[in-house]
Amino acid sequence: MPIFPRKPKYTIVKVAKKRDIPSDLWTRCSDCNELIYNKKLEENLRICPKCNFHFLLGARERIKVLLDDGSFKEMDAGMASLDPLQFKGPKTYIEKLKKDQELTGLKEAAITGQGVIDGHKVIVGVTDSRFIMGSMGSVVGEKLTRAIERSVETKYPLIIVSGSGGGARMYEGMFSLMQMAKTSAALTRHNKAGRMFISILTNPTMAGIMASFASLGDIIMAEPKALIGFTGPRVIEQTIRQKLPPGFQKSEFLLKHGLIDMIVNRKNMRETLSRIMSYSWRK
């Protein structure tokens, strides 16, 4: 027997099999990494109980959270996209629409209508970032424009809640880009008529949505920690070849630099809107 036995060349490491976390039971917070029980997350209006990160809220759920029970009357519910360019990519536009309609239960990326918040009548629009990233195709642009015009006619304040990872919808090319000018022009008329527009930015509000109606509010609110901007931080870093400051394009950073007026927790949103409307409501 040798005095110094040779060590085995390889060490066998036992790896415990990772247990799969059933996604229908738990969600991992993308901000603090905490595992949250889904039921608890829903009860907490989809806000992380540990770090206050506001998870995505679908358009229908948003309306439920914001408006008085049963007060919502939807406008233009049947309006659906056509395929003006007969776009064909890895998926055709028609296929993409169908897929996202099934995924979200929505016909398009925006819902608009009339409702009541704590007794105040309002015109409301919500975009849903799960539907083709919440991008502004012709239908989204047209629905929002009609909502803006309805606010002018009725004199009810206009509230638009934005959630959009991308503004332009490539499947509609120029028709999509036109919607930025259309919604902005409608808001100019709205402003000249002396109506109030409260814009609420949620995670994420980016690109053509932020570059048009979302940044034109008389009052601009944002949910905490929301990503808000035009181009994503990585692209900006690559373009200017500089490191961006920490927290760049987050609600807190934008409030500090004057781009938005206030950060409002989802749980206080209804109450805050109600208070603003009771101050400024003019007949």
Ligand SMILES: [Zn+2]
């Ligand atoms: Zn968290």
